[in-house]
Amino acid sequence: MSVLVVGSVALDSVxxxxxxxxxxxxxxxxxxxxxxxxxxxxxxxxxxGEDFPAQELAFLRERGVSLDGLERKQGRTFRWKGKYGxxxxxxxxxxxxxxxxxxxxxxxxxxxxxxxxxxxxNIDPVLQIRVLDQVRKPALICxxxxxxxxxxxxxTLLRLLPRLDVLLINDGEVRQLAGEANVVKxxxxxxxxxxxxxxxxxxxxxxxxxxxxxxxxxxxxxxADVVDPTGAGDSFAGGFVGLLDxxxxxxxxxxxxxxxxxxxxxxxxxxxxxxxxLRSLDLAQVEARFGEFGRLTAFAGLQLTRGAIxxxxxxxx
Amino acid sequence: MSVLVVGSVALDSVxxxxxxxxxxxxxxxxxxxxxxxxxxxxxxxxxxGEDFPAQELAFLRERGVSLDGLERKQGRTFRWKGKYGxxxxxxxxxxxxxxxxxxxxxxxxxxxxxxxxxxxxNIDPVLQIRVLDQVRKPALICxxxxxxxxxxxxxTLLRLLPRLDVLLINDGEVRQLAGEANVVKxxxxxxxxxxxxxxxxxxxxxxxxxxxxxxxxxxxxxxADVVDPTGAGDSFAGGFVGLLDxxxxxxxxxxxxxxxxxxxxxxxxxxxxxxxxLRSLDLAQVEARFGEFGRLTAFAGLQLTRGAIxxxxxxxx
Numbered sequence: 001m002s003v004l005v006v007g008s009v010a011l012d013s014v015x016x017x018x019x020x021x022x023x024x025x026x027x028x029x030x031x032x033x034x035x036x037x038x039x040x041x042x043x044x045x046x047x048x049g050e051d052f053p054a055q056e057l058a059f060l061r062e063r064g065v066s067l068d069g070l071e072r073k074q075g076r077t078f079r080w081k082g083k084y085g086x087x088x089x090x091x092x093x094x095x096x097x098x099x100x101x102x103x104x105x106x107x108x109x110x111x112x113x114x115x116x117x118x119x120x121x122n123i124d125p126v127l128q129i130r131v132l133d134q135v136r137k138p139a140l141i142c143x144x145x146x147x148x149x150x151x152x153x154x155x156t157l158l159r160l161l162p163r164l165d166v167l168l169i170n171d172g173e174v175r176q177l178a179g180e181a182n183v184v185k186x187x188x189x190x191x192x193x194x195x196x197x198x199x200x201x202x203x204x205x206x207x208x209x210x211x212x213x214x215x216x217x218x219x220x221x222x223x224a225d226v227v228d229p230t231g232a233g234d235s236f237a238g239g240f241v242g243l244l245d246x247x248x249x250x251x252x253x254x255x256x257x258x259x260x261x262x263x264x265x266x267x268x269x270x271x272x273x274x275x276x277x278l279r280s281l282d283l284a285q286v287e288a289r290f291g292e293f294g295r296l297t298a299f300a301g302l303q304l305t306r307g308a309i310x311x312x313x314x315x316x317x
Numbered sequence: 318m319s320v321l322v323v324g325s326v327a328l329d330s331v332x333x334x335x336x337x338x339x340x341x342x343x344x345x346x347x348x349x350x351x352x353x354x355x356x357x358x359x360x361x362x363x364x365x366g367e368d369f370p371a372q373e374l375a376f377l378r379e380r381g382v383s384l385d386g387l388e389r390k391q392g393r394t395f396r397w398k399g400k401y402g403x404x405x406x407x408x409x410x411x412x413x414x415x416x417x418x419x420x421x422x423x424x425x426x427x428x429x430x431x432x433x434x435x436x437x438x439n440i441d442p443v444l445q446i447r448v449l450d451q452v453r454k455p456a457l458i459c460x461x462x463x464x465x466x467x468x469x470x471x472x473t474l475l476r477l478l479p480r481l482d483v484l485l486i487n488d489g490e491v492r493q494l495a496g497e498a499n500v501v502k503x504x505x506x507x508x509x510x511x512x513x514x515x516x517x518x519x520x521x522x523x524x525x526x527x528x529x530x531x532x533x534x535x536x537x538x539x540x541a542d543v544v545d546p547t548g549a550g551d552s553f554a555g556g557f558v559g560l561l562d563x564x565x566x567x568x569x570x571x572x573x574x575x576x577x578x579x580x581x582x583x584x585x586x587x588x589x590x591x592x593x594x595l596r597s598l599d600l601a602q603v604e605a606r607f608g609e610f611g612r613l614t615a616f617a618g619l620q621l622t623r624g625a626i627x628x629x630x631x632x633x634x
Contacts, residue, residue, distance in 0.1 A: 017498070039621075059336050084500040133330055181334070181403040183521070184541040204500070205522035219523055219534040224501040247623050256616040283621075291621040296534050297614060299573040302607040304356075304600070306564050 003245045004112055005032045006045040007121020007234070008101060009070060011052070013081040014273065015141075016088065018227045024274035025056045028121030028144065031231035034278040035238025035265045037063035038286060040245040041237075043112055045069035045131065049077035049100045059279050067104035069112055073100045088229050088270075090172070102202065104137065108134040117245045119237055122146045125156040132163060140250060142166040142241050144233065150176050162194030165250070168237050170227060171202045174208045189308045199259060201233050209259045214252045218259050221293055228273045232266040235278060239265030239286075264290045320562045321429055322349045323362040323448045324438020324551070325418060328369070330398040332588065333405065335544045341591035343397065344375045345438035345461065350550035351595040352555025352582045353436075354380035355603060357562040360429055360557075362386035362448065366394035366417040376596050386429055389415045405546050405587075406520045407489070425451040434562045436554055439463045442473040449480060457567060459483040459558050461550065467493050479511030482567070485493040485554050488519045500525065503611060514578060516557065518550050526576045531569045534578050538584035538610055545590045552595060556582030556603075581607045 005028075013028030036042045043066040048054070050072070054272045057067060082091035088131040106127060113136050120128040120143035128143055143164050149157055150173060157177075161167065167190055168232040175181055178189035183200055187210040190198045198210040204226070240262035244250060247257075264286055271277045322345075329343030347365045353359045360383040364373070367389070374384060393416040399408035423444060430453050437445040437460035445460055460481050467472055467490060475495075478484065484507055493496055495506035500517055504527040507515045517525040521543070523536040557579035561567060564574075581603055588594045 040470060088498070181405070182541055183545060184539045187573075188541075205519065208539060215539065215613055216616070217536040218616070219525075219536045221503045222359065222525060222534060223534065224499055224505075226499060246621065249623060253617060257619065260616050261619070287619055287621070294616070296532055299533070299535070299577050299611070300570060301611060302574065302578070302604055304563065304604070306566060313576060 001121065001245050001248065002041045002115050003036050003117045003241055004043050004045065004115035004135065005029045005036070005119045005121060006106055006122055006127070007115065007119070008033060009044070009046040009048050009052070010078045010080055011156075011180055012079070012230060012274065013227055015083040016228050017086050019273070021228075021273050026230060026274060027078065027122070027249075028234040030057075030060075031234035031269065031276060031278070032119055032121060032238040032241075033060055033065045034063070034243070034275050035235035035269070036242030037065045037238075038265070038281065039242035039261075040281050042066070042242070043069060043115065045106050045108065047071045047078075047100050047104045047106060049073060049075045052077045068109065069106075074264070075100045082230070084229060088226050091230070104270065106131050106134075116140070118142065119241050120144070120160075121234065121237075123147075125153050125160050126147055129156065131161055132160075140165050140241070140244060142168060142237065144168050144237060145284055146170075147173055148276055152181055157195060160235070164195040166197045166199060166240075167195040168199045168201060168233070168240065169198055170233065171205075172199065174200050177279075183270070184210075191271055191295065195254060199237055199262070203229065203232065207236070207259050207263055209255055211252065211255075216252075216256045216259060218256075218263050220263055221289065221296070226270045229270045231275065232269050235269040236262035236266040239261050239263075240310050260290060260293055261286075264293055318562050318565065319358045319360065319432050320353050320434045320436065320558055321360050321362065321425075321432035321452065321552050322346045322353070322436045322438060322555075323423055323444070324349060324436075324440055325363070326363040326365050326369070327395045327397055329396070329547060329591065330412075331545055331547055333401040333545050334401070334403050334591070338545075338590050340510060341479050343547060343591060344395065345551040346373075347377075348551035348586065348592060348595070349436055349438060349555040350377055350382045350554035351380075351559075352586070353559030353562070353590050354382045354555075355536055355582070355598065355600050356556070356559035356578075359383070359559070360386055360432065362415050362423050362425065362429065364388045364390055364395075364421045366392045368619065369394045376400065385426065386423075392417045400544060401548070405543050408547070418469045420582070423448050423451075433457070433565075436558050437461070438551065438554075438572070439466075442466055442470050442477050446473065446477055446606075449477075456565075457482050457558070457561060459485060461485045461554060462490065464490055464493055475510060478507070479579055480510040483514045483516060483557075484512040485516045485518060485557065487550065488517055488522075491515065491517050501527075514572060516579070518553055520546065520549065524553070524576050524580055526567065526572055528572075531571075531572075533576060536581050536614060537580055538606065538613070539583065540587055543587045546587045549586050552586040553579035553583040556580075577607060578603075581610055
């Protein structure tokens with residue numbers, strides 16, 4: 001059991017209707033590792049600058065996350081600044097500073113090259129492929145991407161897709177990738193581009209899992225107090241890949257479980273700024289909400305005449 | 318078993334990315350009745366003008382819908398004209414002509430006053446209350462409303478809400494009603510306003526059912542070919558109320574079933590323009606898709622160690 005994540009470790013400045021925060025711990029690899037480490041062993045590949053407060057990552061070490069692959073370089077850390085409106089569904093990016101990320105050239109050590117599962121966070125697909133090429137025999141390869149790479153590095157991305165077991169991608173991004181407004185058709189198009197499975201993340205509207213012959217649709221756990229949606233997608237991915245790694249399995253039923261796990265973890269992430277909720281989260285809380293999720297979404301098979309309603313909702317998978 | 322619906326019977330002109338159609342059969346009562354009549358006995362209260370092609374409603378009569386309460390008056394039928402963009406989630410209203418609806422004064426006959434279940438379609442809450450006052454002992458009172466009434470007839474609407482068993486309302490409308498961006502909080506606020514249950518319809522993103530001590534969240538059935546979303550909400554309501562009437566039951570588990578039934582019927586409605594898909598729909602097709610819905614959304618309880626996955630996903634309700 002081991003997951004390798006490559007992605008950003010960042011300092012974020014975030015404005016939501018509930019407050020403004022500066023220099024928050026952020027980054028795709030950070031959120032992913034905080035989530036996945038609740039379930040399995042995680043190793044991070046990334047880069048930080050001299051200004052990065054490394055003690056901020058102590059909680060990841062305490063969770064057993066390996067930060068050996070986190071390089072510290074001269075210069076400033078990658079920074080992102082964004083603002084969310086009242087709908088909280090997608091941020092306006094106010095500023096992106098690549099800084100030390102600009103010439104990031106990930107080199108995996110021997111142990112990292114043996115990783116069983118890989119999450120290629122939302123970075124330049126050139127780098128995603130460079131990392132993928134260094135891993136010897138991954139049992140599962142998952143990746144995220146974003147609008148910027150879909151438009152600026154489309155050819156590279158199209159070379160990556162056939163190598164992916166699971167593409168985890170936002171609603172709007174899969175529509176952009178496919179040039180298709182309907183999400184079902186867009187997901188199918190992404191499958192035709194070569195990914196074995198696609199998980200379309202729809203924010204507060206849930207997640208849609210599609211393979212060539214299987215679909216699963218989970219709503220998002222309804223959260224009354226969404227404070228900061230940053231990192232929801234990456235912690236979704238952490239829960240998703242983390243559970244599959246823990247269970248060492250990828251069958252359709254397991255992908256369903258992993259999708260719900262991703263949604264469950266993400267529903268915690270958004271309750272506080274930055275990784276604050278993930279810091280204090282433990283697996284028992286995750287298990288409890290996963291169970292609540294089941295009760296929230298279960299329904300019995302259709303009966304058209306009045307009779308006893310089964311006490312349990314059982315639907316054949 | 319009997320459902321009474323009051324609402325518009327209209328002629329619509331609709332533009333979607335898939336075509337432009339004029340003088341289509343439309344209206345909240347029409348969509349509702351077409352859906353509910355798959356499941357139970359329905360009686361329509363409404364008004365049409367001299368220009369209305371009454372033969373268009375023959376399919377409702379064939380389904381057993383009583384149109385005795387459909388008054389024909391001098392003048393033109395209520396008309397709505399709208400346009401949907403590529404996201405297909407909410408139309409831009411280009412024109413609304415009340416016509417004979419302007420001085421509609423619904424009078425129920427003796428049989429209609431005995432209706433067991435009532436759906437107050439999206440019309441002036443003054444009229445909704447006037448109809449409600451005429452029904453003797455309804456076992457279930459459901460209503461819809463819209464942004465226009467929320468802003469222009471708020472006081473009347475607030476008098477109606479405590480008399481409702483179920484408020485069926487759009488995502489954006491419940492936020493407007495509550496003055497609250499978060500949908501969970503907005504739903505709770507609507508419950509505090511007096512409705513015993515709230516069903517928040519979220520278009521392609523599903524439906525959220527809330528009571529004081531119970532929540533249920535169903536995604537929408539993913540439809541690849543959405544042609545015209547008009548009437549999705551009203552046919553949702555028709556499936557919802559129709560099933561509850563057929564089963565003569567309102568327990569939480571039944572409300573779940575009814576919510577999925579509403580989503581199922583609505584997923585057919587959007588596949589063609591106007592009521593075209595509802596015309597050809599039969600209960601066997603609805604049952605099949607309801608079952609598919611179950612398979613699409615079922616997941617097993619969480620297991621954190623590798624072992625046999627149960628063949629059936631059973632979640633305690």
